[in-house]
Amino acid sequence: MMDYSYMQPNVPEEYLPDESNAPDYIHPTPEAHYPQRINVAEELVDRHVQEGRGDNVAIYFEDRTFTYEQLQEQVDRMGNALRDLGVEAGDRVVVRFPNRPEAIVTCLAVQKIGGVALPSMKLLRAKELDYIINNAEATTVVVYDDLLEEVENALPELDTVEDVIVAERNGVDHDHHSYDDLLESADDELEAYETEREDLALMLYTSGTTGRPKGAVHSHRSVLATADTYARYCIEPTEEDVFGGNPPLPFAYGYGDLVTFPLRFGASTSLVEDASPGDLLEAVENHGISVLCSIPTGFNQILSNYPDGPEEYDVSSLRVGLSAGEPLTPTTFENFKEEYGINLLDGIGTTEMLHIFISHCHDGDIDPSATGFPVPGYECKIIDPDTGEELERGESGLLAVRGPTGVEYWDRPEKQVESTTEDGWSIPGDIYVQREDGRLEYKSRSDDLIISSGYNIPGPEVEAVIEEHEAVSEVAVVGSPHEERGEIVKAFTVLSNGTTPDDELVTEIQNHVKNTLAPYKYPREIEFTESLPRTETGKIRRTELREQEQSS
Structure with a gap:
């Protein structure tokens, strides 16, 4: 279980699970063993610069590129700017952007100074922002100017927000701090805060069937572990890869696909703001995307809207596709493979578990009628929802998962108890069957x-x-x-x-x-x-x- 013998500054102990209901973490893969002191921003950016990959492209966006060295400078400037405003280790900072480089810069800067990045879905209204920001007790909001209106509508009800920083890109009038001005005046070198591996790095909110959003918290170790298990073993990225797609960065799925995975391996990420199917195909051609990430709806839209896509666009860089968010049908799998020549890896993951924990591997024997096998580093079992007893293969029941990530809620003790078994297995809330061959087949959600x-x-x-x-x-x-x-x-x-x-x-x-x-x-x-x-x-x-x- 997680070690709560120390506490991260400004993170109330009573808001986190205690040892009696926290997940029982396991780390069977060697890559998921981290030193006591580790900072995710250093691992995703600084390490590459130090090891001679500073000139590698970290981010493609429109017709611009950002190398790892340039990304490091932007992260350091933003981190210093936040510290100058009084943001401290453990503080929660809301990051509200579409898929743009400023979102990645801000999240990494928050984490580098020991804070907790809280990406916000761009479609959330003031009423939803009220609850999330107050529940997280966030001190700062960094926002794209085109998304500022709902933040301003929420401000009168926000109890803890001290500063709003606006990235001015669309000429929206405001009287808050300017993102660009703060970066320009900030120092371009920043020493990372001495974070521990169990310190919080990321908070993502998900709504359950009660309609009350739940904050899922993730440590520096957990963020890195998603790359060092699923990505490393199932995708096998290299620094030549370019990850791209349309999952929003505030989705756990999108954050992994477009931030953690590419930056962990010195690869590149292709960001497209508000990507349509055509935009994705253009990005494949222009940015050389090799790992295409979307949801089944997105892949179906590419097939239906662009029936001649492989002829109209250069898609020769593609080597694999990632799919999550809803079950991928065998029909979509086969149609996309026929048209684009790549496998789509279906995966099940949750905001609480941070990323995919059941999948096939890109070079394995893929059966599109099943989600796949437990990702290396994870264990899965099917239990009786009433008794908690493990079921025989072939029987439908509740999925229980154990690995280097687990379900941990912020200030929701009643949900925490419901989401972990007495022996520390996490319960994502899905009904599955484990077949005789070991593959896990999705049946349904267990809630509404x-x-x-x-x-x-x-x-x-x-x-x-x-x-x-x-x-x-x-x-x-x-x-x-x-x-x-x-x-x-x-x-x-x-x-x-x-x-x-x-x-x-x-x-x-x-x-x-x-x-x-x-x-x-x-x-x-x-x-x-x-x-x-x-x-x-x-x-x-x-x-x-x-x-x-x-x-x-």
């Missing part, structure tokens, strides 16, 4: 989470917002199967007396959700109904609604 185009959407959170509308009496939200998105959000809605259902009302309800929550959470379908199915105790039978959608 709707997974649409890779986004995790808690149904009850959407329900609470829809119920705010005066025309709505009751509502139940479930996932409805969708060919391209995997699932879409569907709302079964009972209207208040006297209200007439029509298309105008549908649009009104949808817009209300878009204006209150991240827009991807809105119900793409609304079905008006006279009543909702309920149990004898009055609970809505969402299972019945989901089964109805599956069979329709």
